[in-house]
Amino acid sequence: MDDFDALDAYSRSVSTVAAEVTPHVASVRLPRGSGSAVVFADDGHLVTNAHVVGGGTHGTATYSDGTEARFTVVGADPLSDLAVLRASEAPSAARMGDADKLVVGQLVVAIGSPLGLAGSVTAGVVSALGRSLPVQTRSAGRVIENVIQTDAALNPGNSGGALADSAGRVVGVNTAVAGFGLGLAVPINETTRRIIDTLLVEGRVRRAYLGVVGVPAPLPDEVAEHTGQHAGLRIVEVVRGGPAERAGLRPGDLVLTVGRSRITDAQDIQRQLFAEVIGTRLAITVLRNGAMVDVFATPSELVS
Numbered sequence: 001m002d003d004f005d006a007l008d009a010y011s012r013s014v015s016t017v018a019a020e021v022t023p024h025v026a027s028v029r030l031p032r033g034s035g036s037a038v039v040f041a042d043d044g045h046l047v048t049n050a051h052v053v054g055g056g057t058h059g060t061a062t063y064s065d066g067t068e069a070r071f072t073v074v075g076a077d078p079l080s081d082l083a084v085l086r087a088s089e090a091p092s093a094a095r096m097g098d099a100d101k102l103v104v105g106q107l108v109v110a111i112g113s114p115l116g117l118a119g120s121v122t123a124g125v126v127s128a129l130g131r132s133l134p135v136q137t138r139s140a141g142r143v144i145e146n147v148i149q150t151d152a153a154l155n156p157g158n159s160g161g162a163l164a165d166s167a168g169r170v171v172g173v174n175t176a177v178a179g180f181g182l183g184l185a186v187p188i189n190e191t192t193r194r195i196i197d198t199l200l201v202e203g204r205v206r207r208a209y210l211g212v213v214g215v216p217a218p219l220p221d222e223v224a225e226h227t228g229q230h231a232g233l234r235i236v237e238v239v240r241g242g243p244a245e246r247a248g249l250r251p252g253d254l255v256l257t258v259g260r261s262r263i264t265d266a267q268d269i270q271r272q273l274f275a276e277v278i279g280t281r282l283a284i285t286v287l288r289n290g291a292m293v294d295v296f297a298t299p300s301e302l303v304s
Contacts, residue, residue: 010107013166017109018121020168022064024094025161027113028052028071028085030059036112036161037061037085038170040196044069044090047196048160049175049186050076050083061087064119075203077195079273079302081144081175081186084199094162097169099148099187100267102126110152110174110183112161124152124183130265131184132213132236146191146267147184148172154183191271206275208299211242216265217254223287231264232256232287247297253286273299 024039028048035052039045046061053059053073061069069089076083102108106126114120128149148163154174163172163185172185186192198205217234224230233255238245255263259272259282272282281296 030056075199114155211239213237
């Protein structure tokens with residue numbers, strides 16, 4: 001296959017995904033902001049970012065064919081940066097995928113409304129998985145866990161739009177631009193589906209909050225042999241004043257277990273941080289300076 005054929009195959013993949021996904025992505029406007037959203041249910045529900053809706057309760061969605069519809073905000077979850085909208089009119093739902101099946105280097109296509117330019121398409125690859133994103137709100141620091149890192153170009157207005165795989169399945173919701181070509185997206189997987197379902201029913205998600213930023217890391221051979229566990233979560237930042245700092249966790253600690261469950265990435269922690277652990281003592285085992293250390297953290301409720 002020569003260079004032209006390779007480029008043509010790439011172009012066909014991107015254009016096919018764009019044609020399939022774009023009709024299910026809306027440009028959304030609220031009184032105090034704008035962004036994008038993805039239709040995820042045939043009854044007119046869309047998913048976007050919590051930071052896109054802010055404190056708004058209503059707005060207007062514009063689809064790729066020019067159709068406009070009013071929407072109301074059903075609920076938002078700041079910790080996952082996800083929000084659910086209910087529109088008066090919407091096309092059929094996009095096909096949703098499973099971000100847990102992504103691999104680094106895989107082609108992904110971002111579709112949204114950067115700078116208000118609806119239906120914009122960019123493409124790139126999955127640059128990394130399992131990232132944690134610290135974000136500062138007016139009230140406190142927080143961490144968006146397990147985000148997808150991509151080099152697909154994202155700009156203001158892309159937030160809330162679709163990140164799709166080469167089969168046209170939405171695997172992420174574009175959430176932030178860190179600069180220098182770094183794009184981030186909230187994954188669509190079992191954990192975030194639980195969050196979306198809870199927002200649909202209750203309008204909010206009571207979330208427990210620890211306040212750590214970490215990256216997956218291998219365990220030393222002797223520890224892996226002793227525990228049967230081969231990876232943990234290396235803490236790179238502890239949010240000031242958060243439950244993790246109060247418990248004595250430090251940057252450099254390698255988290256092995258939380259609540260006696262093994263931890264290999266940020267999502268393993270996120271799976272446990274729902275309402276039932278708020279205010280309870282949660283046992284955390286870390287590897288620190290070659291020694292196992294047990295601490296007890298008391299997760300607080302995230303306040304947006």
